[in-house]
Amino acid sequence: METGFYIQWHITDLCNLRCRHCYQDRFAGGDDLDWPGLKGVADNLLATFRGWGQKACIHLTGGEPLLKPALWPLLEYLNLQAEVEELGIITNGLLLERGTLERLSAVEKIPEGQDFAGWRGCAGQRLHPVRGDF
Numbered sequence: 045m046e047t048g049f050y051i052q053w054h055i056t057d058l059c060n061l062r063c064r065h066c067y068q069d070r071f072a073g074g075d076d077l078d079w080p081g082l083k084g085v086a087d088n089l090l091a092t093f094r095g096w097g098q099k100a101c102i103h104l105t106g107g108e109p110l111l112k113p114a115l116w117p118l119l120e121y122l123n124l125q126a127e128v129e130e131l132g133i134i135t136n137g138l139l140l141e142r143g144t145l146e147r148l149s150a151v152e153k154i155p156e157g158q159d160f161a162g163w164r165g166c167a168g169q170r171l172h173p174v175r176g177d178f
């Protein structure tokens with residue numbers, strides 16, 4: 045089974061920032077899929093990869109994926125699937141506390157090199173001109 049796809053999966057509109065450059069115009073999360081809905085999408089993706097004999101790298105994003113509780117069962121589920129080569133999250137970093145980092149570190153398919161900690165230094169004043177007033 046070869047790695048053929050990189051998927052960036054937008055799992056929520058929720059976000060704790062309002063960056064000036066953001067492509068979103070909704071942040072409420074009311075149209076987000078719940079865990080059963082996300083699992084249904086995951087199963088469809090996995091069946092497709094299986095049929096093609098391909099593996100995928102899947103990065104979960106939003107919005108801010110750490111605001112969505114269903115992120116955790118989704119990561120745990122995808123981590124167990126043979127069709128998933130690698131997992132990651134794309135986050136603004138504001139919620140990367142020690143407990144969250146430890147939880148992410150326990151997901152084997154998130155590479156050790158994913159530099160969550162590096163974002164901590166960008167979480168304050170330095171990004172303020174980019175994010176805008178919020």
Ligand code: SF4
Nearest residue numbers: 059061063066107136
């Ligand atoms: S952190 Fe990302 S999703 Fe949130 S407002 Fe900024 S660009 Fe948009």
